[in-house]
Amino acid sequence: DQQVKQNSPSLSVQEGRISILNCDYTNSMFDYFLWYKKYPAEGPTFLISISSIKDKNEDGRFTVFLNKSAKHLSLHIVPSQPGDSAVYFCAAFHGSSNTGKLIFGQGTTLQVKP
Amino acid sequence: NAGVTQTPKFQVLKTGQSMTLQCAQDMNHEYMSWYRQDPGMGLRLIHYSVGAGITDQGEVPNGYNVSRSTTEDFPLRLLSAAPSQTSVYFCASRSGTGFSGNTIYFGEGSWLTVV
Numbered sequence: 001d002q003q004v005k006q007n008s009p010s011l012s013v014q015e016g017r018i019s020i021l022n023c024d025y026t027n028s029m030f031d032y033f034l035w036y037k038k039y040p041a042e043g044p045t046f047l048i049s050i051s052s053i054k055d056k057n058e059d060g061r062f063t064v065f066l067n068k069s070a071k072h073l074s075l076h077i078v079p080s081q082p083g084d085s086a087v088y089f090c091a092a093f094h095g096s097s098n099t100g101k102l103i104f105g106q107g108t109t110l111q112v113k114p
Numbered sequence: 115n116a117g118v119t120q121t122p123k124f125q126v127l128k129t130g131q132s133m134t135l136q137c138a139q140d141m142n143h144e145y146m147s148w149y150r151q152d153p154g155m156g157l158r159l160i161h162y163s164v165g166a167g168i169t170d171q172g173e174v175p176n177g178y179n180v181s182r183s184t185t186e187d188f189p190l191r192l193l194s195a196a197p198s199q200t201s202v203y204f205c206a207s208r209s210g211t212g213f214s215g216n217t218i219y220f221g222e223g224s225w226l227t228v229v
Contacts, residue, residue, distance in 0.1 A: 009154065034218075043118075043204055043220030044157070089156060101172065102206075102218070104149070104157035 003027045004092050006105035014113050019077040021108050023090035026071065030092035030103075035064060035075045038087045038107070047088070048075070080112045117141045120205050120221035127195040127228045135190040135224050137205030143219075145208045146188040150174065150201040151223075157204065163188055195228045202226075 005024045013019045023033075031052040036044035050057040050064045050073065057064050063076045077084055091104045121136045139146065147162035149172075159172030163182040177199055179191040188207075192199060205221040 004156075006156070041223070043206075043222050045220070046218060091157075101159055101162060102147075103159070103173075106154055106156040 002106075003030075004090060004103050004105040006088075006090060006108050008108050009106070010109045010111070012111045012113065013080050015082055016079045019075075019080045019084065019110055019112065021075040021077075021088050021090075021110065023073045023075075023105050024071055025073075025092050027092070027094070027103075028071070029094045032093040033064070033066060033073050034091045034093070034102070035062075036089045036091060036104075038089065044089060077110075080110075082112050082114050085110055085112050118205055118207055118219045118221040120203075120224050122224060123222065124225045125227070127192070127226065129195060129197060129228060131195050132191070132193050133195065134192075135203055135205075135226070137188045137190065137221060138186050139188075139205075139207040139219070140186065141207065141209070141219065142185060143207040143209050144185070146182070147172070147206050148178070148180065148188070148190045149204045149206065151204060152201050160190065160203075192226075197228045200226060200228045 003026050034049040035047040037047045038044040048059050048062045048064050050066050055066050066073045087107045087109050089104050089107045091102050093102050118139045144165045148160040149157040151157050158174045160178050161180040163169045166182050166185050169180050203224045208218040
């Protein structure tokens, strides 16, 4: 049972345009969501997060939107740059659980063309 | 990936062999975990530990064993390797079960091939 889903395996955008990466979740107990970025042959690195009490969080070119009723979150990258080309994972966490388990989606490979 | 060290980076095993993937962190983090990454499957949690002497199963624990005798180390053991365990393995640590996303650190990964 995939609790966190990224239904688009890949996305290609032109440099300077907006990249929108989507993520859906099924577990209503999740209350904290994160996006990670991963380059080949490296470990994932934290990008941005959002708590379920918010519907938007911005950090520079990156904005995460959360729609709790739809159990959907998205990551917007504006403007996209070639260096943004990587695999992006969304992840979810149940904050009040004492297990601290982080559940990841399948990942979306973003290619930003110059 | 500062602070989380995984070894080896690459390993080829024959079916039935055993091996241990090592993970060490020097940040005094309570929480450590092991993930595997497979194409189209994302990162799946294998085992995790909320502190020394405490471990528990994640989403895909079968075929793997862990122990946490010290805060710093969290080795992952494959007792009898199978081709289905061919994957990239990531160790991660963070400061506690309470959450601050940017305190999660991943190692650089261990590429394991079982033939």
